[in-house]
Amino acid sequence: MEYKLTFREYSESLKRDKLLGLKCSNCQTITCPPKMTCQECGGTDLEVTELSGKGKIVTYTVIYVAPEGRENESPYAVVLVELEEGPWITGNLIDIDPARVGMELIGRQVKLGHKVFSGDKYSDGDAARPLFSFAD
Template sequence: MEIARHWRLQRHRYSLVGEVCNHCGVKIFPARDVCPECNAPAKTPYTFSGKGEVYSYSTVHHPPEGFEHFAPYVVALVRLVEGPLVAAQLTDVEGEKIEIGMPVEMVTRKLRDDGSKGTIVYGYKFRPVIAGGAAVVAKDAAV
């Protein structure tokens, strides 16, 4: 149990909050307080859209301790539309063909569950973008 540590990170984890450099405009995730491009201080919070595409991916068959209940699960580097790469799990992908370049969107899910007595850690994962428009199609069909 690392309650304080997860609590410190939850703002970043729940909603993909990073930073923007006020000097050169680069969007930063994870937050690091110093711009990786121009080394200027960068402490202005920036909430990412959560949209991106798969840059690389793998399936973890041998999980680290704490993740056994979820295995096998898919992990990826996601290139956010705002620029940064993010390392995260892909979720809701059973039966889906995963490819580099595939559009994904951020969701907040359970990252780990420290047993029935511990806390639940929530954070960002990415899933294939859900196609919209089903209601419109249904309505048109009804007409």
């Protein structure tokens, strides 16, 4: 079985603020971040598709104890976003004071950016991750 979209390709695309997903030819569901199979039906006939990067916040959390090597970044907010095209992805939320966020975040419209995190002993070098800011 081949990877239609590797995590490295996904990350390199994110560095250009371009969000890629995989569209299933069987059920039309879009899977993002990339997996080997459709997240809905398990199908393997997938096609790379570009997503808008726009969506709304479904839920959030605030990280006060950051992973090793990123202690100076905490606290920070992480949001789960339902993209316009359907898939839900997580990313950091910027332009807010993480210590003052609350339930008013739920349903807010956001748009995608990215942040490149440097590699650490657990990862395979630098990688871009989704970063969201308010769009409304």
